[in-house]
Amino acid sequence: MKAVGIILAGGNSHRMRELTSKRAVAAMPIAGSYRAIDFTLSNMSNSHIQKVAVLTQYNARSLNEHLNSSKWWDFGRKQGGLYVFTPTITADNGYWYRGTADAIYQNLDFLRRCHEPYVILTSGDAVYKMDYNKVLEYHIAKKADITVVCKELEDSEDASRFGTIKMDDSMRVTEFEEKPMVANSRTISTGIYIVRRRLLIDLIEHCAEEDRYDFVTDILIRYKNLKKIYGYKIKDYWSNISTVDAYYRTNMDFLRPEVREYFFKQRPEIYSKVSDLPPAKYNPGSVVKNSLVASGSIINGTVENSILFKKTFVGNNCVIKNSIILNDVYLGDNTYIENCIVESRDTIRANTRYVGENGVKVVVEKNERYAL
Structure with a gap:
């Protein structure tokens, strides 16, 4: 696939309370045998993305241990592979990642050295299956600058936890609010974006020049009227685990037969690091x-x-x-x-x-x- 993957897995969610006191959100255990980041890595592998960077920072030991061998997700290859980047002190910079855009900026050399024309940006704290090829085809067909994968929430769910968006009839994003006090839309961003690699490098460099550090606030929201930003709606299962209640509910969903069938028995598979343990x-x-x-x-x-x-x-x-x-x-x-x-x-x-x-x-x- 003509895209490189970047997984933003460095953040800390205080809403996870004690659960993230010793591990990153992306390393949270899911469904008995998985970690949250397994779902995103498996989607990357199943979409035939051969080069993936994971940007880690907060409490990264557990996550780094989980990623110590890339073979489980079929990234053990001669070209491409799995890269894990943590904040590094250089002659120009001595900061930790100050936000999502800053995390990409501090690893911009990785993007500059890539030859793939597109970048798939995702978080590592969501449980879902997705073929990124379909989103990329949509992105190219729309001649979009940025494509945001979005989902319509049920009425019972709290949309103010997410970035809410509104779109016109052509699916172009007209409004984007990050974690509003009162949500005026039930359509939320899933934190999955596709953008052309050279455009992303330009946008990130402009952010850094103005001391701006957040990808959503300082790129998506600021440029929504200047760049062609389109939404790609999904209807399949998608759940974010960034609060204790959401984490609990997501795991409990796996007790439902249709969810287990979707993730465990339907192709493509979800992969994880294998522990050689006896059966229960x-x-x-x-x-x-x-x-x-x-x-x-x-x-x-x-x-x-x-x-x-x-x-x-x-x-x-x-x-x-x-x-x-x-x-x-x-x-x-x-x-x-x-x-x-x-x-x-x-x-x-x-x-x-x-x-x-x-x-x-x-x-x-x-x-x-x-x-x-």
Whole structure:
């Protein structure tokens, strides 16, 4: 494909509360065995994009570990491949990334050395499947300067979390508001953009000259009347995980058969780094209903409407309902967990009770176990 991919995975979401205190949002576990960034990387690979850069910054250790081998997403190749860029002190610059546009500016040499005519810009914190080739064809047909992938939200969802847009009959963007106080449109930007590489370099350089750092505010919104910016609407599943409630809801969606069918059984596949773990073990007396249980887990208690990630141990007489248990958690005997997200590598002591009564409760026990 005649495009290079850039995944902006360096940001921190304070709305994720304790969940991002030790990992980037793009490294958040999803659906038992995946990380959030797996969906974007798989889309890039399935769209035959051969060169992808991931820009990381905040709490990048976990994300960098996950990306330490590019072969899982078929980026282990002689030409192109997977590049991971973190902020670097140079003779000209000693800053961390100050925004999305600044992150691209600090790695502009990468874009200058590329020969692909187009750039696909995405975030690493959304769960979806997409063929970027179709968006690129639309972009070329419209003779657009920038194409924004957008989606119509359900009435129950909060559009003010996103950038909202309005378009005319030709799908050209006429209004763009970033995280408005009151949303006047149900059409939101998904954070996926296509732009010609040389135009992007020019726009980013102008931003840097004026000390502007944000791609949405300082490029999309400022240039919406000067450049031809078009919207490309999608109707398939798309979910952003940038808040605790959104993260919880996205994971719980995988308990629905149609969502599992879409992501796990329909082509193209979603790829991830593989852990060589034994299959989940269900001991006598265990009861599991409508749940996802990942490999390496041992179940002795009752699990209902929940997602258990890798290497979870559930003790005797434990009850887990409507909850997400992240990787490598030990749940002691007689524990009761409901409407909670339990942080990874935690040990929940026996006879403990956690219930999220006013929304989802994030459980963090300060007793991590360290390998020898």
